Amino acid sequence: MQKPSLPKGTRDFGPLQMARRTYILDTIKDTFQLFGYQQIETPAMENLSTLTGKYGDEGDQLLFKILNSGDFIKDVSTLDLEKGSASVLNKVSEKGLRYDLTVPFARYVVMNRNELTFPFKRFQIQPVWRADRPQKGRYREFYQCDADVVGTDGLVCEAEIILMIRRVFEKLSLDDYSIKINNRKILTGISEAIGEEGKEGPLCVAIDKLDKIGWEKVKEELTLRGFGEESLDKLAPLVALESDLTGKIGFLRQFLKTSETGLKGVEELEQTFEILSQMGENLDHIDFDIMLARGLSYYTGAIFEVKVHHVAIGSVSGGGRYDNLTGVFGLSGVSGVGFSFGVDRLYDVMEELDLFPAESHTSTRLLLTYFDQSGFQYALGLLNQFRKAGIKTEIYPNQAKIQKQFDFANKKGIPFVGVCGGDEILSGGVSVKNMGSGEQQKLSVNEAIKLVC
Amino acid sequence: MQKPSLPKGTRDFGPLQMARRTYILDTIKDTFQLFGYQQIETPAMENLSTLTGKYGDEGDQLLFKILNSGDFIKDVSTLDLEKGSASVLNKVSEKGLRYDLTVPFARYVVMNRNELTFPFKRFQIQPVWRADRPQKGRYREFYQCDADVVGTDGLVCEAEIILMIRRVFEKLSLDDYSIKINNRKILTGISEAIGEEGKEGPLCVAIDKLDKIGWEKVKEELTLRGFGEESLDKLAPLVALESDLTGKIGFLRQFLKTSETGLKGVEELEQTFEILSQMGENLDHIDFDIMLARGLSYYTGAIFEVKVHHVAIGSVSGGGRYDNLTGVFGLSGVSGVGFSFGVDRLYDVMEELDLFPAESHTSTRLLLTYFDQSGFQYALGLLNQFRKAGIKTEIYPNQAKIQKQFDFANKKGIPFVGVCGGDEILSGGVSVKNMGSGEQQKLSVNEAIKLVC
Structure with a gap:
């Protein structure tokens, strides 16, 4: 007889994990929809x-x-x-x-370009597959969760991405985090301003390591990549800059004064903040990080990345603006901006910070228990009444010792147990035990419905 | 430049289809959870x-x-x-x-048998893949939607399946349908009673065609398969039987009096109906169909199949009780009962009967429109207020002619449009147009929230 196993790098999600994943994904979906994003799915x-x-x-x-x-x-x-x-x-x-959700989305937009209403706001939550070497936190099947709006360059979209991220984090009770934001045009401007036009690629690759290896090592790498000493001298004050938002913007206006593109990037950033202010929103959690460089080859405007503080895990969300999503499929000029949540990482963060609610909104609230056949029959009548009141209710399906039924409720994490014995049958009510506090009360059905709902 | 295409037999689900599928699936999920079923997922x-x-x-x-x-x-x-x-x-x-959800579930149960709490009620809604020749209504990727309870032979599970089916259909406004029910043991009993013990396999295969080819042809087929004339004579009154539930049960008690198994099947059926009655439920939509034979090799007790009347489509739901889900993976004695909904067929039925609600609960309710930059800025402030009130709201992200913004709302099926012009800015309110009726009212923000929510 074969012993069954799972393919390397794949996982089952059991009831508890699914309830928690659903909690995260429902929060995200709900937020996307509040902002007018519509769900699509593409084939595996x-x-x-x-x-x-x-x-x-x-x-x-x-x-x-x-x-x-x-x-x-x-x-x-x-x-x-x-x-x-x-x-x-x-x-x-x-x-x-499917390797990601971006290429299938681009294909979808091109194939349906005559039917779609632009600007088109879509979200997509589906698994993707990669034949990577499995390791801790890296799977061969994992969910991606993308939202993009295409067919507009309106900066209100960037502002809304910030608001969506903040709403999701607030709903998940995550409050210690930063939304790092930058603009690709600023990075282009910097390379122009230091006299290394067109070299923002290697510049960003090197600067990305600043936190890990320090400025001296970054300088070495940049020198190896052909950056002159003069360029690096020009770059140094920017790298060393520690300032608040206004200070950074003021510095960049001066630093980038010779680069039209660079100044445009600063302006886009300011306009995005201005839109937030017109919406009555503050800049909480927003961290303008001039050195943030992310998927450079692809993005052309704003860049986002979200880090949760005090948790040793990479970014849990990120994205940016692009100019040419669908060019590879023959449709050019489709500008858009998108971002995604890393569901597995969010899950790990929530678990590490113990932020999952004790009781899931999708699980059974009440188990009806009984001592004998007459109690079973009585419980069947109650069962239907609780369910009609919308309460997720179960009955133990085989006659079993009451202790076994209580064990079942315990193991399944059911918060209330209703006992149907002789007294309850006589009075027409039910005794409800709160499994957390241990408190037990004799109640009418209506009282019980109010208690457990 | 390549013209992108989809693999044969696969589909994209656009926003409208997804909203409708979500409507069906949320109804099903909600029902499964009300009855204590927990969701799991297994890898593709x-x-x-x-x-x-x-x-x-x-x-x-x-x-x-x-x-x-x-x-x-x-x-x-x-x-x-x-x-x-x-x-x-x-x-x-x-x-x-994955070819279906049953084998992965069996594998899951075996691999997690020491952690699971039995009876284990699980549901699973995921795509499956089959390299079938694609044709109308048959796809190479399609969703299955299964619920099973394993580790119990309590007939309350069968009764609950009937209630779940009825609840889903009621919520979807489907009212003209039958839940055909039978019991594998009755079929076994029938073959015993006519003197063809152990031949319920070919018996059912032939009888399954009764509707299509008639009794004479069925008799020919059974003769070819070795059924004697005497057996067929004994079978005839059963095939011809037209009676109500009580009549059928009375007839079978007599017909099966020599078959212990057969009588057990009748008893299980009666007990299931008795449980429904103890729950305060009637037998609406239930059709005891003695000739119903479904996946015989697998089922050992109750069998279900749901047909929608006056719609030319196969069964939209079905299932039954089995005794040996996990035997192939080395764990015997796991009895259970399960059923599934055919999501694609339910979708087609709902579409044919025009039962989808006009407005989806997941789509945008309100689009804010404006004439100029000052209107845009004003609208940004309102946008946030509507969203904070939980109303799915959008703003057109680029400045555009008001007509273009209204066209956008129309195409996207947004039911309300808020106009932010000079008057509205002065008064601090918004003019809201009902896109269905054409009616337009000047309202305060709070009034508008009440109107569109």
């Missing part, structure tokens, strides 16, 4: 022609490919076999599993 | 050793297999290639996509 399988070449060579290696059905090797020759896997691949597989 | 990928051999030879052919990562052909020899796909398969693939 995409044509390999849609997926390959979109994630770099390494990404192509990490795609899960699906074997063609039927006689899949019919077109494979011994020569193909000798040439190796790459030669065989396109003869045995034409589909792969 | 399972080891092929878990999947193969569970669905028959045809099922094995329909499994989507996943190519091993890296140099996947390294163990394939030219000899393997000559021998054909079957020889190559186990060297290039060790994982496949």
Whole structure:
């Protein structure tokens, strides 16, 4: 007899984990919808022609490919076999599993561009698959949770992303965090201003390590990458800058005065803050981080990244503005801005900070228990009344010792147990025990409904 | 430039479809949870050793297999290639996509049997994949929606399945339907009673076609399968039986008097109805169909199947009791009962009967529009107030002609539009247009919140 197992890097989500994941995801969904985002779903399988070449060579290696059905090797020759896997691949597989939600979304927009109403605000919460080496916190199947608005460059979208992040965190009782924000145009401006135009790529890669390796090592790396001493001298005061928001903006206005693009970036940032203020919102949790550089090749405007303080985990949310989501599928000029929540990381943070509510809103509130057949029959009548009142209620389905029924409630974390014995049958009520406090009360059905609901 | 496309047999779900699917699935989820079922999820990928051999030879052919990562052909020899796909398969693939939710659930129960609290009530709503030939209403990726309780033979579970089906249908405003119910033991009893013990398999396969081909043809088929003339004569009155529930049960008591198993089946059915009565419930929509035969090899007790009348579509829900869910994974004696909803079919039925609510509970209620920059700034302040009141609200993100903003609301099906012009700014209110009736009113923000919420 085989002992069943799970594929490496995959997980089951049991009832407790699912209730907690649902709690997080419902909070996020609810927020997206409050801001007018609409949910879509795309298939798990995409044509390999849609997926390959979109994630770099390494990404192509990490795609899960699906074997063609039927006689899949019919077109494979011994020569193909000798040439190796790459030669065989396109003869045995034409589909792969979704690697992220961005490429399928771009494909969806292009295929439905005549039916969609732009600006189009969509969110999407689905698993993705990557053939990565599994390790702690890294899985081969995991959920992504993306929201994007495409077909507009209005900065109100950036302001709304900040508000959505703050709403989700408030609802989840997470209050010690920063929303780091920057603008790609500022980074472009900086490289112009220090005389290294067009080199924001290597600049950002190096500067990204500032926290970890320090300025001296970053300088070494930049020198290796061809940055002149004069450029680095110009850069130094910016790296050393410690100031509040107004100070940073004032400094940058001066620092970037020769770069039109750079100044535009500063202006976009200020306008976003101005929109927040017009909405009656403050700048709480917002951290303008001039050195924040994220997925540079892709973003063209605002960049976001959210870190929870005092928890050793990477960013739990991030995103930014882009100018060319769908160009690779032949539709250019689709500008948009998007962000995503890292559900697995949020889960870990919530668990570490013990922020999950003790009782899930999706689980049973009340177990009806009984001593004998007459109690069972009596409980059946009550069961229906509690459920009609909207209370998640169960009855133990087989006659069993009362202790076993209580154990069941305990193990399943059911907060109330209703006892149906001779007294209760006579009086037409039910004795309700609060499993947390141990308190037990004899109640009418209506009183019991009020107590447990 | 490549023109993107979808793999055959797969679908995108756009905003409208998703809102409607969510409406159906939320109703089902809510009902499962009211009855104490807990959600779990299992990975899309399972080891092929878990999947193969569970669905028959045809099922094995329909499994989507996943190519091993890296140099996947390294163990394939030219000899393997000559021998054909079957020889190559186990060297290039060790994982496949989930084919249903039952086998992964059985695997889950076995792997977690020491942690689970039995009776264990779980539901699971996830896509499954089958390499079937796509056709109208048949997809290669589709959702299944299963609920099972395992570790109990209490008939209250059967009664609750009937109640769950009725609740879902009531909430979806579907009222013209039958829940066909039968019991596998009755079918076993019938084959015993007509002197063809152990032949309920072919008996049911033939009788299943009664509606389509008629009794004469069914008799021919049964004769071919070795049923004697005498047996068929004994069977005839049962096939011809037209009676109400009490009449059917009376007839069967007599007909099955020599079959202990058969009488047990009748008793289980009666007890289930008795439990419904003790719950204060009637037998509405229940149709005891002695000829109902469904997935016989698997079920051992009650069998269910739900048909919507006057809609040309197969059953939209079905299930039954089984005795040996997990035997194939080495854990015997796990009895349970389960059922599932066919989400795609329910969707089609709802669409055909025009039962989807005009307005989705997940979509935007109000679009704020404006004429100029000052209106935009004013609208930004209102936006936040409406959202804080829990109203799904949007603002058009770029300055545009008011007509374009109204078109946007129309296309997106937003039921209310708030206009922010000079008058509204002066008075501190907003003019709200009901897009359905065309009526427009000048309101304070609080009045507007009451109107659109």
